Amino acid sequence: MRNPKSNIKVPDIITLVTDIAEDIGLTSKRPSSSNKSAKMRYMSQVSFADELIRTPYALLSKEQRHEYEQYPLKGATLLSNIRPLVPVGRILFCVTKNI
Numbered sequence: 001m002r003n004p005k006s007n008i009k010v011p012d013i014i015t016l017v018t019d020i021a022e023d024i025g026l027t028s029k030r031p032s033s034s035n036k037s038a039k040m041r042y043m044s045q046v047s048f049a050d051e052l053i054r055t056p057y058a059l060l061s062k063e064q065r066h067e068y069e070q071y072p073l074k075g076a077t078l079l080s081n082i083r084p085l086v087p088v089g090r091i092l093f094c095v096t097k098n099i
Contacts, residue, residue: 014038037091044074
């Protein structure tokens with residue numbers, strides 16, 4: 001609600017995650033966690049200042065970029081405290097280690 005979607009077309013992340021999960025043969029339970037991770041990947045951005053959300057990445061200061069780039073790790077940390085979403089948090093955490 002704070003950051004309305006832009007007119008820029010982006011690939012459907014859920015479709016991409018589902019296709020990758022099928023290609024690497026994940027069990028039926030894991031794609032569900034993968035899909036949830038894809039949907040929740042930006043949830044920690046709700047804690048960002050409005051300026052950080054509204055400013056194009058290329059125009060952010062070095063400090064602002066560092067703060068912005070921490071959103072997957074912050075999201076993983078938040079989700080690790082909610083028992084049903086622990087697998088989702090683990091996936092986000094793994095993604096942060098591979099970036």
